[in-house]
Amino acid sequence: MSKRVTLSIPDALYRKLEEWRDSFNLSRVFQDALAEMIRRKESLMERFHDDLPQIIARLRQEKREAEGSWEKLGHDRGLLWARSAHWLDLKKTLSCDAHTLLGDTSPFSDAFRKSLEEETAGIDKEDRADFTGTFAAGWLSGVREFWTMVEDKL
Known part of the structure; x- marks a missing residue:
C-alpha cells in the first residue's frame, strides 16, 4: 500500500521540473532518493552503534570543558x-x-x-x-x- 506525501520545492526548481516533467517518474525518483538516504543513515548508525554512547559521552565532556x-x-x-x-x-x-x-x-x-x-x-x-x-x-x-x-x- 502506498502513502501520499506532499513536497515543497523552490520556484526555480519547479520551473525546471515543468520543462522535464514527461521525462521523469517523479514518484520513482523521490522513492529511490529517499531509500538511498535512509540506507546511508542506517549504514552509518550500524557502524557507530556500539561506540555511540562513548562517543556522545566524550563529546559532552569536551563541550563542557570548552564552555x-x-x-x-x-x-x-x-x-x-x-x-x-x-x-x-x-x-x-x-x-x-x-x-x-x-x-x-x-x-x-x-x-x-x-x-x-x-x-x-x-x-x-x-x-x-x-x-x-x-x-x-x-x-x-x-x-x-x-x-x-x-x-x-x-
Whole structure:
C-alpha cells in the first residue's frame, strides 16, 4: 500500500521540473532518493552503534570543558572591565542578563563586545557563535563578583 506525501520545492526548481516533467517518474525518483538516504543513515548508525554512547559521552565532556573555558575567559574579562568601569555602568550591568548584554548598545556592552572580539580573534564565526552566550554569562558573573567585593564599601 502506498502513502501520499506532499513536497515543497523552490520556484526555480519547479520551473525546471515543468520543462522535464514527461521525462521523469517523479514518484520513482523521490522513492529511490529517499531509500538511498535512509540506507546511508542506517549504514552509518550500524557502524557507530556500539561506540555511540562513548562517543556522545566524550563529546559532552569536551563541550563542557570548552564552555567552561569560555565562561572563565568571560569572567576574567568582566572582572577586568569592572575594575575601571563607571559606577553607573556597573549598576546598569548588574540588571542585565547575557541576552540583554548581547543586544544592547550601552557603553558597557561596547566594552563587552570588545572583550569578546579580542578573545575570539582568529576563531571562525560558527565556533565563536557557539560560545558567545557562555562568554557573556561569564563576563556578567565577573562583574557581579567584583560588585559584591565593593558594594558594601561604597
